[in-house]
Amino acid sequence: MWCILPGLALAPSDFEPLKQSLAASLPDDASDIRILDSWKVPVTGPIQAIRSHLLHDVDACEPVNLIGHSVGGLAGLEWLLQAPKQVQHLILLDPTAPEPSPWIWRWATRAHEKRILSPASRRVFIRSATQLVARTAPRLRSFLFRSLSTPNHMSTEEAQERYGSPRAIAQLYDQFMQSWTQQDRIAAAVSARSTRVGGQALSAKTPILQLVGVGPHDRAFIAQQRRLGEHLGSEVHCLMHTNHLFPISQPHIVTGIIERWMRR
Secondary structure: OEEEEOOOOOOHHHHHHHHHHHHHHOOOOOOOEEEOOOOOOOOOOOHHHHHHHHOOOOOOOOOEEEEEEOHHHHHHHHHHHHOOOOEEEEEEEOOOOOOOOOHHHHHHHHHHHHOOOOHHHHHHHHHHHHHHHHHHHHHHHHHHHHHOOOOOOOOHHHHHHHHOOHHHHHHHHHHHHHHHHHHHHHHHHHHHHHHHOOOOOHHHOOOEEEEEEEOOOOHHHHHHHHHHHHHHOOEEEEEEOOOOOHHHHOHHHHHHHHHHHHHO
16 A cells, blocks of 8 residues: 655645556556545644544555655654554655754744634634635645646646635645644654664665755755755655656656665
């Protein structure tokens, strides 16, 4: 079984081409591929909820190959940390690094969680802000994909449903704020695990592949990804002249690398 954990605000339809490519290239290994729908179960939430949702109709110990993009990579790491015997392979696509979040986001997250505004003021603010954003969010998504030369596989109707209502925008905002808590939580778990087992890499028992999109001004990001690769013991591949959405724009290249890596 394969499970794909999308990045923040990305939908199963965005990863459908990758799913189809995997099924065609690895027919024996990828007969059952499931994509998390973050509008049902947040990719930034507790990993227990994600596992229960994706594995609801199979044995809880069913072996799984995980693919995590962006914050979905953090979720994949947390899955591996909590159920190392279940994860057969972990593939990270431009993953968010499990490093402590910047102080500004820790402060913003605490303010968000503590509800510093009065309930009435908060309702007015959220209603006004989400209504404003919801009017343009579907078009902004379309513009973003075009500007990054990325195919937009989402229909107009689906985009309106997922991004075009105040409720949907509020949900995505909550996930964005949760992502900083998620990052801190997994950074602490990775650090604690390294200390507990004497610095042994996570890949010592579970093979980890890490694909990194490389643009013209990504030196700091590449350095961060290489540090992560060294810490995890993962095999790192840099995809030149790509951007953060390369799993959507170039699914066949991603699949080809995965296939060669798994066949070795």
